[in-house]
Structure formats: structure tokens, C-alpha cells
Amino acid sequence: MDDAYSAQTPDALLDLSDEEYSSAWLQFREKAGIEQKPVNLPETQPAPAFAKARIYRLRWTRYAAAILIIAASVAGLYRGLHGKHSNYPGSGNSLAGAGTQLIRSNPGMHQQVRLVDGSIVYLFPGSELRIPAGYDQRDRIVTLKGRAFFDIRQAPEKPFIVQTSTLVTTVLGTSFEINENAHDLVSVTVRTGLVAIHKGHSELARLSHDRQIRYHAANDSFAVSGVNAETACNWIVGDLEFENTPLPEICKTLENWYAVTIELPDPKWQHKKVSVKFNRQSLQTVLKVLSLTAGFNYQLENKLVKIN
DSSP states (O other): OHHHHHHTOHHHHHTSOHHHHHHHHHHHHHHTTSSOOOSOOOTTSOOOSSOOOOOOOOTHHHHHHHHHHHHHHHHHHHHHHTTOOOSSTTOOEEOOSSSOEEEEOOTTOOEEEEOTTSOEEEEOTTOEEEEOTTTTTSOEEEEEESEEEEEOOOOTTSOEEEEOSSOEEEESSOEEEEEOOSTTEEEEEEEESOEEEEETTEEEEEEOTTEEEEEETTTTEEEEEEOOHHHHTGGGGTEEEEEEEEHHHHHHHHHHHHTOEEEOOOGGGTTOEEEEEEESOOHHHHHHHHHHHHTOOEEEETTEEEEO
């Protein structure tokens, strides 16, 4: 808090342009829970789902920001000491292990959660993480619904275990992603370290860095392949990249990222695969680029996208 106060001197604040200040002010309000981040922006604003937007304030609010930042730091410290958490993205909450915790990341918003053992979980929009009472006392077991990236602190005597609806992932200390958002598909992608993938009592695979398993529940089959894990997991910094990915998977990802509904009624799109990258673009730009790449037409009405 001392460092934050020193950094926010009037002279330092006056060095910011009005545009830079407006963006910083909005980020503060979003993280403090005062207002949510917009997901549908005019195409002239190249912003991500958790986008910045321009707000114009009087010059005196530059000085007020210093006071507010200190207040936010105190509030964050209080929440951390009492094991509470927020549903706002990037909050870096630290969760105590007193009772069962259910953390939801709403569509259109992602969230960073720091577990009591120091591990960090990045929840993709629309995902849920359940941490049982007594986490890190005897074991470290969590349940995931949706998609998340895990950066796990090493504790060989207590392996970290992630349960999903079909698979169990066991690690000692590593960083990896689990995604069960795409229909009957569950994928595990390892960025660093080594993980073991189980279904029931059977071990399906052991994955090292830049390896991925894709498990299809419908026919109980799986495949292991090499991937660029850093690229695949770049959504934690706002980038979405798809490499030879089926269009339905891409649409499911975009639904959660931008908090919209995408209708894909024509069966011909079910097996269409696309390679494309989006770097913090608005929904309108993403749809335009994707439609040109995949060759479809679409209509966007409010939060409904119809692809034909």
C-alpha cells in the first residue's frame, strides 16, 4: 500500500494522457465491482471481451484515484485475511480452506483465483471451480466445470487433482489447461511439468510439456498429440487462438468469452475446421474475420448470432 501511494503522486498522475487515465479509471471501477466490462463494442474500438472503454472524468478525479486505490488495497487485504472472494476478473483472490468454495466466472468475464497453497487458477468465462472444505490439509482436490488454466505449486506429498465430469488429472507441480466446454470433448494441455490423466481406475496417458490429450466421451476414445501450449493457453492474457479447430468448438468458446448465443443450425458446419487468431478484438471484428475465414454469413442481433 505504501508503494501504491508513492506511485500515485499528483505529478505522476498528471503525466497520464486523458485517454490513458480514462482507461485506468475504468479498469479500477471494473475490478472494484462498480461496473461490469462491456463485451459488445463498436468496431472502431479494438478491445477484448474484458475490454477497456473510454470514460471522461474531470481532472480532479486523478487525485481521487490515489485515495480509491488505497481503499481498494485495504478492502482486498481484508477479504484475503477473511478468506472471501469476488466474481470479478483478474482479482487474484486468495481462498481460505474453511468451507466448500464454489467460484463462478460469469460469461463475458474471466477470473484469477489464488488457492490457499499458493497455486493460481485462471477461470475461463462461464466456468466453475469447486474447492472442498479442508483443501490442502490432507489433499488437494478440486472439481472443474468448464475451462481453466492451472499454475500449481509443488507439494509432492499432496498431489493436485482436478476432477471433471469424465476425467481426473493428477499433477505434482506444473501448469496446464483443462477444457470440457466443447460438447462431449474434454482436452488437457500441459504447458510445464508432467500430469497423469485417468478415467475411472484406468490411466489414459501421461503428458509432458506441449502435449495434449483430447477425450471424446460419446465413443470413449482419445488421442494424444503435440501442441504449442503457450499459444493454446494465451486466453489468460486476452488472446484467442485456434489451430485447425472445429467451428462448433470455436463458437462455444466465443459464446462464453463474449457472453452471447451463437446458433449453428446447418450440419455442414459441424466438421468445418478453422485456424485463426484474435488479439483483443471486439465481437464484431471477430465475427467478420471468422466469417471470411470459414466462408459463412451471419446476423448479429443484440446477444444472438445466427450463422448460415
